[in-house]
Amino acid sequence: MSFRPTLRLRLTLVYGGLFLLAGMALLGVTYLLFSKQLSDSVGGYLPDEPGMNRQVMVLRRDGTTLTGEAALEWMRRQQAELQDAATTSLLTQGAIALALVAAAAAASGWVVAGRMLAPLHRVTATARRIAAAPATDRSLQQRIDLHGPLDEVKELADTFDRMVERLDHAFDGQRRFVANASHELRTPLTLNRALVELAMHRRTASPDVIQLGESLLQINARHERLISGLLLLARADHEIAERSPVDLADVVTHVVAQTKDEADEARVDVTESADAAPTLGDALLLERLVHNLVENGVRHNVVDGWVHVASRSAPGGGAELEVSNSGPVVPPYDVPALFEPFRRLGPERLVTAKGSGLGLSIVLSVARAHGGDVQAVPREGGGLVVTVRLPRGAG
Numbered sequence: 001m002s003f004r005p006t007l008r009l010r011l012t013l014v015y016g017g018l019f020l021l022a023g024m025a026l027l028g029v030t031y032l033l034f035s036k037q038l039s040d041s042v043g044g045y046l047p048d049e050p051g052m053n054r055q056v057m058v059l060r061r062d063g064t065t066l067t068g069e070a071a072l073e074w075m076r077r078q079q080a081e082l083q084d085a086a087t088t089s090l091l092t093q094g095a096i097a098l099a100l101v102a103a104a105a106a107a108s109g110w111v112v113a114g115r116m117l118a119p120l121h122r123v124t125a126t127a128r129r130i131a132a133a134p135a136t137d138r139s140l141q142q143r144i145d146l147h148g149p150l151d152e153v154k155e156l157a158d159t160f161d162r163m164v165e166r167l168d169h170a171f172d173g174q175r176r177f178v179a180n181a182s183h184e185l186r187t188p189l190t191l192n193r194a195l196v197e198l199a200m201h202r203r204t205a206s207p208d209v210i211q212l213g214e215s216l217l218q219i220n221a222r223h224e225r226l227i228s229g230l231l232l233l234a235r236a237d238h239e240i241a242e243r244s245p246v247d248l249a250d251v252v253t254h255v256v257a258q259t260k261d262e263a264d265e266a267r268v269d270v271t272e273s274a275d276a277a278p279t280l281g282d283a284l285l286l287e288r289l290v291h292n293l294v295e296n297g298v299r300h301n302v303v304d305g306w307v308h309v310a311s312r313s314a315p316g317g318g319a320e321l322e323v324s325n326s327g328p329v330v331p332p333y334d335v336p337a338l339f340e341p342f343r344r345l346g347p348e349r350l351v352t353a354k355g356s357g358l359g360l361s362i363v364l365s366v367a368r369a370h371g372g373d374v375q376a377v378p379r380e381g382g383g384l385v386v387t388v389r390l391p392r393g394a395g
Contacts, residue, residue, distance in 0.1 A: 007120075008113045015109035016102060023098040027091075034090055035083070047324045049054050091252065119146050119153040123160055141168055185227050193220050243370075246286055248277035248311040248390075256309060259298060263307070268298045268325075273310040277319035279390040281370040289366040290321065292359040293386055297325030301383070317373075318392040327383035335376050335384075339364045363388070 003014075039348035126144050143164065146157035199205060200213035252274045263270045279286075290309070296309035305326035314320040341361045361375075363386075367374045379385050 008110070008117055009115040011117075012106055012109045015113070016106035019105040019109075020098070020102045023102060027094045027098060030094065031087070031090060037086065038166075109146065119157060122146060122311065123157055125152075127160070128238070186224075189220055189224050189227065193224075196220065200232075242282075243280040244283065246279055246281055246283050248279060248286070248290070248321050249274035251283070251287050251290050252309050252311045252321070255287060255294055258291065260292050262295070263298050266298055266301065267303050268301045269306045270294065270298065271306065271308050273308070273312075275312045277311040277313055277321065279319040279370070279392060281390065285366045289363050289388065290323075292363050293321075293323040293388075294358045297323055297327070297384070300324070301325055301327045305383075313392070314389060319390045321388040322385065322389075324379060324385040325383045326379075326381070329382045330378040331382055332378055334376065339374070339378065360386075 122144055123146075126142055130142060144157040145161065145162045146154050148154055196213045196216045200210050200217075205213075252272050256270055256272045259270060294307060294309055302309065307323065307325040310322045312320050312322075339360045341358055360374075364374050367388050367390065370390050372388060374386065374388050376384055376386045
């Protein structure tokens with residue numbers, strides 16, 4: 001994994017680098033001015049007129065006396081040594097002082113950059129919580145609510161809050177529309193079924209009328225399943241407020257017994273391994289979850305195929321449900337789409353299809369409403385292995 005410097009680190013490096021360059025420029029200018037001033041000061045003691053060197057006399061510390069050209073040469077050497085020592089001292093001490101101040105500047109730049117970027121971290125953290133949380137957690141109700149001066153960062157936070165608020169209203173409106181529309185459609189469908197059954201059971205009903213009535217009842221039943229699925233999906237999109245202890249083992253045994261007739265008709269063998277798997281939740285929704293998985297395994301299978309349902313306690317805590325089945329080969333890239341509403345494998349979108357295309361969507365919504373998750377992988381040889389993990393309940 002390649003190293004990716006953070007914005008805070010980049011700002012610190014830029015701040016420290018600019019300070020270091022400015023310090024080096026200042027040190028260079030100081031060196032030039034110091035050298036010129038030192039040359040002017042020391043050079044004033046040397047004779048600059050012809051013939052004056054004969055009048056120069058130097059008394060050294062060892063007691064010797066130099067005159068004339070020898071004294072002048074000694075003074076030049078002393079001037080050069082003094083300049084070298086002063087220059088070395090200036091550069092060495094200046095470099096040490098510059099390094100210390102640059103380190104302090106980098107440290108202060110790191111602190112200042114962190115304080116300046118703290119609001120951006122709040123924006124990022126809120127966005128990550130919203131993106132990671134399922135819709136049932138009502139995560140779109142979270143806001144940054146940044147306080148402070150009206151600068152670019154606050155404008156960004158306020159814009160993000162307004163965007164999330166609009167999304168929250170849009171999703172709430174969509175859920176309410178689906179629930180209300182589905183509820184309103186139940187009444188005419190029930191009335192249609194009653195009228196068709198009444199027409200079919202008349203003594204004067206001809207065989208054609210009876211056959212037509214049976215077809216209409218099948219279509220009406222499919223529409224009723226679709227409406228019920230939409231209502232259940234809208235209900236499952238909200239987090240479960242009241243939960244009670246539920247053992248998935250009991251649910252598995254009940255659902256397998258319920259689906260036995262349909263499985264026998266489809267010539268699919270359904271088996272179970274119902275070990276204790278306690279959790280907390282809505283018993284009716286969890287029953288629908290298991291029923292949809294078993295029903296999906298039966299309907300999308302082959303003749304003389306099989307479906308196996310197992311419940312158990314997960315090793316890391318929690319309840320686990322696994323439904324595996326034989327069937328057609330499922331491409332791995334098609335698996336995520338199966339959990340979207342009205343998505344099926346293949347082109348079967350006929351009105352007479354047995355399912356409504358909401359089965360696995362409801363499974364995913366119910367699992368997330370209980371704080372769990374669903375994972376599906378293609379089984380070698382055909383079919384699927386769907387695993388549902390739920391939080392552990394009292395047991």
